[in-house]
Amino acid sequence: EIVLTQSPGTLSLSPGERATLSCRASQSVSSSYLAWYQQKPGQAPRLLIYGASSRATGIPDRFSGSGSGTDFTLTISGLEPEDFAVYYCQQYGSSPPMYTFGQGTKLEIK
Amino acid sequence: QAQLQESGPGLVKPSDTLSLTCAVSGYSISSSNYWGWIRQPPGKGLEWIGYIYYSGSTYYNPSLKSRVTMSVDTSKNQFSLKLSSVTAVDTAVYYCARKGSGYPIFDYWGQGTLVTVSS
Numbered sequence: 420e421i422v423l424t425q426s427p428g429t430l431s432l433s434p435g436e437r438a439t440l441s442c443r444a445s446q447s448v449s450s451s452y453l454a455w456y457q458q459k460p461g462q463a464p465r466l467l468i469y470g471a472s473s474r475a476t477g478i479p480d481r482f483s484g485s486g487s488g489t490d491f492t493l494t495i496s497g498l499e500p501e502d503f504a505v506y507y508c509q510q511y512g513s514s515p516p517m518y519t520f521g522q523g524t525k526l527e528i529k
Numbered sequence: 530q531a532q533l534q535e536s537g538p539g540l541v542k543p544s545d546t547l548s549l550t551c552a553v554s555g556y557s558i559s560s561s562n563y564w565g566w567i568r569q570p571p572g573k574g575l576e577w578i579g580y581i582y583y584s585g586s587t588y589y590n591p592s593l594k595s596r597v598t599m600s601v602d603t604s605k606n607q608f609s610l611k612l613s614s615v616t617a618v619d620t621a622v623y624y625c626a627r628k629g630s631g632y633p634i635f636d637y638w639g640q641g642t643l644v645t646v647s648s
Contacts, residue, residue, distance in 0.1 A: 451632065452632075452633055454632070454633075454634045456575075456635075462640075463624055463626075463638035463639065463640055463641050464575065464624075464635075464638060465638075466629075466634055466635065466636050469629070469632045469634045470632055475634075475636065507574065507575055509575075509634070511633030515588060515591075516580075516588040516633075517577070517590065517591070518577035518590075518633065519577070520574055520575040520576070520577070521574070522574045523574050
């Protein structure tokens with residue numbers, strides 16, 4: 420089973436700053452199979468990025484994803500107040516189908 | 530646009546079976562998508578439980594496979610989860626979600642329902 424490790428655990432930044440969140444896989448992951456979600460307290464996760472770098476419908480362009488192999492990054496440029504939340508990466512393994520999530524990065528207001 | 534809504538008991542006794550249903554509106558469950566369950570223990574991360582196709586084909590997380598059963602009712606446009614022999618570690622918010630087309634992602638989610646396992 421592929422393990423996803425996210426860092427940092429908590430990131431403290433101010434509105435307007437740039438956030439860089441990391442997701443490292445224990446073995447290589449196809450870029451097509453890496454996604455990012457945002458979760459706010461009391462809400463379901465919301466899909467942000469799929470295929471490592473494609474934004475989901477309605478997601479602002481300040482969110483971007485990059486990476487390949489075992490290292491993936493979610494970047495939020497120009498933080499808005501509504502961006503402070505927990506972010507999860509997710510990967511898919513195909514034989515047999517299996518989804519795993521990272522432990523999450525909490526983005527908090529400094 | 531699909532809308533999903535979980536329902537079921539919020540309290541289940543240890544060793545009993547947890548049963549939840551997800552009602553789908555605004556989208557036919559018989560379309561080409563898998564329909565899944567994901568859970569989140571209080572204050573913790575997300576765990577994929579499994580998913581089901583409208584035809585009944587299922588894939589489960591190997592760590593839960595022996596206790597999980599999923600089913601689909603196309604006439605009611607809903608799908609269900611059963612988790613047997615529950616213990617306190619199964620206490621979690623349970624989400625139903627739609628697997629997106631073309632990519633292994635979950636693009637529509639229910640609001641989630643908290644299930645507590647306690648006597």
